[in-house]
Amino acid sequence: MVLLEIAVVVVIVLALAVFVAIYNGLIGRRNRVQDAWAQIDVQLKRRYDLIPNLISTVKGYMKYEKSVLTQVTALRSSIVTGTAQQKAQANDQLSQALKSIFAVAENYPDLKASQTFQNLQEELEGTENKIAFVRTAYNDNVMEYNNSLQQFPSNVVANMFHFQTFDYFKAPDAAQEPVKVDFDDVNAQISGDAPESQSAAPASAQKGKKRGRKPASPPPPPASKAPGS
Numbered sequence: 001m002v003l004l005e006i007a008v009v010v011v012i013v014l015a016l017a018v019f020v021a022i023y024n025g026l027i028g029r030r031n032r033v034q035d036a037w038a039q040i041d042v043q044l045k046r047r048y049d050l051i052p053n054l055i056s057t058v059k060g061y062m063k064y065e066k067s068v069l070t071q072v073t074a075l076r077s078s079i080v081t082g083t084a085q086q087k088a089q090a091n092d093q094l095s096q097a098l099k100s101i102f103a104v105a106e107n108y109p110d111l112k113a114s115q116t117f118q119n120l121q122e123e124l125e126g127t128e129n130k131i132a133f134v135r136t137a138y139n140d141n142v143m144e145y146n147n148s149l150q151q152f153p154s155n156v157v158a159n160m161f162h163f164q165t166f167d168y169f170k171a172p173d174a175a176q177e178p179v180k181v182d183f184d185d186v187n188a189q190i191s192g193d194a195p196e197s198q199s200a201a202p203a204s205a206q207k208g209k210k211r212g213r214k215p216a217s218p219p220p221p222p223a224s225k226a227p228g229s
Helices: 002-058 068-079 084-107 107-111 113-148 152-161 182-189 203-210
Strands: none
Touching: 002 084, 002 107, 002 113, 068 084, 084 107, 084 113, 084 152, 107 113, 113 152
16 A cells, blocks of 8 residues: 555656656747847847938938838838738848849949948848848747647647747748839939830830831731821
């Protein structure tokens, strides 16, 4: 009888030890996810703080790229609000928009040579690299934690204490497509070749006008019909 009681006590103690170990393991994994997210948040806020300086620096040069600057300003607030997926989507779209600004800067030698612009470009690119690094660490921690919420026996403890899964910091595939920015009107206004309405005309039609002839057409109709009918 005594041996049975001892065996029961040992089983209870072992079960309690396993329970505590599983619970503490879940807490540890959750804390690692939260710490990794804090690292992402720091870099997102750093990018958030750098963007106004970039806009202020380039707007005096890029007088015609207002749509791009407006888009960057709108996306700026989105990278520090919303869920992890929403932030990831805004962050990816912002990266594409910033690349557009840096690409257009090639057309402005004075801006490209500006030390302030160069410093901001380096800081923003460095911040983006850091975001990519901590993003990987965060997603790895999320995968490990979420798996533990589904695997037995840790899922039993997780359900008892209502542990919740975390979202990955990964934007949907559609959100990762490059931001489409149309610079046709911008180039036309910069070069002075044509007003906005003409820059939108088909290229073949404009070439025909420059050469003094109309685009290729079918053979002329009989004389009894009006020209062009």
